[in-house]
Amino acid sequence: MSTEQPTSTPLFSELGLAAPILKAVQEAGYETPSPIQAQSIAPLLEGRDLLGQAQTGTGKTAAFALPLLSRINAKAKSPQMLVLAPTRELAIQVAEAIQTYARHLKGLHVLPIYGGQSMGIQLRQLQRNPQVIVGTPGRVLDHIRRGTLRLGELQSLVLDEADEMLRMGFIDDVETILKETPDERQVALFSATMPGPVHRVAKRYLKDPIEIRIETKTSTVDTINQRYWQVTGTHKLDALTRILEVEDFDAMIIFVRTKNATSELAEKLEARGYSSSPINGDMNQAAREKAVDRMKKGKLDILVATDVAARGLDIPRISHVVNYDVPYDTESYVHRIGRTGRAGRKGEAILFISPREKRMLFAIEKATRQTITKMQLPNSEDIADRRVMQFNQQLSKTIESQDLAFFQNVVNDYQQEHEADPLEVAAALAYLVQKSRPLKPVKHVEARPARRERESRNDNSDRPSRREGKPPRRTNGSAIREAEAGMQTYRVEVGREHGAEAKNLVGAIANEAGIDSKDIGRISLQDNYSTIDLPEGMPKDLFQQLRKVWVCNKQLEISLMNLNSPEPREQGDNSERPRKAKRSGKPRTRARDKARRPSQRREAKKD
Ligand code: AMP
Numbered sequence: 001m002s003t004e005q006p007t008s009t010p011l012f013s014e015l016g017l018a019a020p021i022l023k024a025v026q027e028a029g030y031e032t033p034s035p036i037q038a039q040s041i042a043p044l045l046e047g048r049d050l051l052g053q054a055q056t057g058t059g060k061t062a063a064f065a066l067p068l069l070s071r072i073n074a075k076a077k078s079p080q081m082l083v084l085a086p087t088r089e090l091a092i093q094v095a096e097a098i099q100t101y102a103r104h105l106k107g108l109h110v111l112p113i114y115g116g117q118s119m120g121i122q123l124r125q126l127q128r129n130p131q132v133i134v135g136t137p138g139r140v141l142d143h144i145r146r147g148t149l150r151l152g153e154l155q156s157l158v159l160d161e162a163d164e165m166l167r168m169g170f171i172d173d174v175e176t177i178l179k180e181t182p183d184e185r186q187v188a189l190f191s192a193t194m195p196g197p198v199h200r201v202a203k204r205y206l207k208d209p210i211e212i213r214i215e216t217k218t219s220t221v222d223t224i225n226q227r228y229w230q231v232t233g234t235h236k237l238d239a240l241t242r243i244l245e246v247e248d249f250d251a252m253i254i255f256v257r258t259k260n261a262t263s264e265l266a267e268k269l270e271a272r273g274y275s276s277s278p279i280n281g282d283m284n285q286a287a288r289e290k291a292v293d294r295m296k297k298g299k300l301d302i303l304v305a306t307d308v309a310a311r312g313l314d315i316p317r318i319s320h321v322v323n324y325d326v327p328y329d330t331e332s333y334v335h336r337i338g339r340t341g342r343a344g345r346k347g348e349a350i351l352f353i354s355p356r357e358k359r360m361l362f363a364i365e366k367a368t369r370q371t372i373t374k375m376q377l378p379n380s381e382d383i384a385d386r387r388v389m390q391f392n393q394q395l396s397k398t399i400e401s402q403d404l405a406f407f408q409n410v411v412n413d414y415q416q417e418h419e420a421d422p423l424e425v426a427a428a429l430a431y432l433v434q435k436s437r438p439l440k441p442v443k444h445v446e447a448r449p450a451r452r453e454r455e456s457r458n459d460n461s462d463r464p465s466r467r468e469g470k471p472p473r474r475t476n477g478s479a480i481r482e483a484e485a486g487m488q489t490y491r492v493e494v495g496r497e498h499g500a501e502a503k504n505l506v507g508a509i510a511n512e513a514g515i516d517s518k519d520i521g522r523i524s525l526q527d528n529y530s531t532i533d534l535p536e537g538m539p540k541d542l543f544q545q546l547r548k549v550w551v552c553n554k555q556l557e558i559s560l561m562n563l564n565s566p567e568p569r570e571q572g573d574n575s576e577r578p579r580k581a582k583r584s585g586k587p588r589t590r591a592r593d594k595a596r597r598p599s600q601r602r603e604a605k606k607d
Helices: 021-029 035-045 060-070 087-102 118-129 135-147 162-167 171-179 196-205 236-246 260-271 285-296 329-339 353-368 380-401 405-418 422-433 451-459 502-513 538-546 591-595
Strands: 048-055 080-084 112-113 132-135 156-159 186-191 209-214 224-228 251-254 276-279 304-305 318-322 347-353 487-492 523-525 530-535
Touching: 021 048, 021 060, 021 304, 035 060, 035 186, 035 502, 048 451, 060 087, 060 186, 080 135, 080 171, 080 236, 087 132, 118 135, 132 135, 135 171, 156 171, 162 171, 162 186, 162 196, 162 285, 162 422, 162 591, 171 196, 186 196, 186 530, 209 276, 224 353, 224 502, 236 347, 236 380, 260 276, 260 530, 276 285, 276 523, 285 304, 318 329, 329 347, 329 353, 347 353, 353 451, 502 523, 538 591
Parallel strands: 048 186, 048 209, 080 132, 080 156, 112 132, 156 186, 224 347, 251 304, 251 318, 276 304, 318 347
Antiparallel strands: 487 530, 523 530
C-alpha cells in the first residue's frame, strides 16, 4: 500500500483526556480526533474560552464534551456544565452523546431539559442533582427564573449552533442566561456561520478565546463525477443497495466514520451478495495489505473504510467512492474521493447527506469549486431494467462461448415430450436462473420525499427555497387575513396580555411540532389570543399535542380558525377531509411530513 503525506493528527491518548473519558472514546470506535477535536480539546482542557466555526457533522459535540467532562467533578452535586442548543432534538442528541462519553464517570448525571416536557418531570429530575444540563434556552431560562436551576457552581457553558439560536429568536435568552453564570466560567461557542449578533455575543462574553476554524483547502478533482443523495425516508443501507444494483462499478470504496461501522456494513453487504471487506485502523498492516491486494486482483469489490485506513490507498480499479457517512471537512472529502479517478481515469463519487448536514455539502462545493449534482435513488423499474440488461448480456456471452449441444438435446426432449411452447420453456429457465435475483424485483415502497426535495424536483435545483433563511412574517395588526396557499390559520389562546411575543410562539411551535421555523407563516398577536399560519393538513395527533403546549404560563389550546366566523373550531383529521378553501396547484401534504425534517420526526419538540 503506498502512502500519501502522513498527517500530524494527534491520537486521542495524547490529548490529556481523563482516563474514563478516553476509555469511552475508544469503545465508541473513534480512531483519531476529527480536525475540530484535534484543535479544541487541548485549549478546553486548559480552561480557555473557545470560539469555533464548525458545522454539524464535524464532531464538534465530542470536541467540547470530552475535555469539559474531563474537568468535571462527578462527586459534586451541582450543575457544572451547561450546553444550550436551539432545538429539543439537538438537546436530546447532544445529551445522549455526552452520556455516552461520560459512561465511565461514576455518579455523573446528564439531564436534557426542553419545553414540551412536563415541568413536573423536569423538576424531579433536577432534584437528582445532574452535573451536566443540556437544554433549549427558553426552558433553561424558565428554570433559572423559578429558582429550580442554580448556576452558581457552573464551570463551563457551551453555546451550540449559536447562529441557529439567533435565527430562532433565542439570542436574548442566551444573553440573559450568560449573565446568570459565574464570571469565571469557561465558555465555548460553536456556530456554523458568524453573523453580527453571534459575533457580538462572542466579543462580549468570551475572554481571550482561542478561535478555531476548519480551513478548507481546495483541490481539483476534474475527472470525478460528483453526486449526492439526500438521506430522506429510505434507510441508508437500502439506498446503498439500490445504488449498487444500478451503478456500473468495477471496485468501490465506501467511507464510514467508525471502525465498528466498517465491519458492520461490510458484513451486511456480504450478506447481500457483494464481496466486501472492512479496512480500519484496528486491523494490522498485514491484514490491511491483504484486503488491498485482493481488491487489486479483482477478488474483492468493495472496501468499507475509515478515513485513517484509506489514507493513501491507490487502487486503479476503484471506480466509485461512496461517502456513506459525511466527512468531517472538505479536505477529508477531497481526500476520500481522490481514491477514484486515479491516473487520469474517470471516477464517480456519491455523497449521502442528511438535511442537517446540508451546509457541509455547500461547503464542499465552495471549496472544490465544483457542483455536486443531486441524484435520485434508482426505483424498481431502474433495477429491473438493469437486471434484464445483465441477464441478456450473460445470455449472449453463454451462447457465444459455451458448447450447448447437450443442453439443446435436454430442452428439445422436454419440449417434444410435453408439446411445450419453446418460448415458454425458455421463460421458465430464465425464471429458474434468476430465482434468487428476480428480473422484476418487488416494488420498493418509495419514501415520500421531504418538502425541499419535492420543490427541488420541480425546479431542478436544491438551493434553499424562496423563504429559506427568512424569519416567519409577524404582524401585530388586528386584521386577520386568509392564509397563503398551502397554509392554514390557527388560533392560539396566548396573546400580548399574557406577555407573548412572536418569538415565543415560533420557538414553541418549531420545537413541539418539529416544524421548521421558516415554515411558520404569518403571526398576528392580539390582546388575549394570537393567530398563526401553519402548513395545511396538520395530523390530529400533532394538533392534540400542540393544544397542550405551554407558552408564557398558558396552554396554546390551538384551534383551526374559521375565517368566516369569529369562533375557532376543533381540528378534525385534516388529512382525510377535502379542503374547500382556495388551493394552490401544489400537492397536499400532511403538515408533519411537510414541515418536519426527517431527523426530527422521532420526537416532537418545544421550547
Ligand atoms: P457532531 O458533529 O458532533 O454532530 O458529530 C457527528 C458524528 O460524528 C457523530 O455521530 C459522532 O458519533 C461522530 N464522531 C465524532 N467524533 C468522531 C471521531 N473522532 N471518530 C469517528 N466518529 C466521530
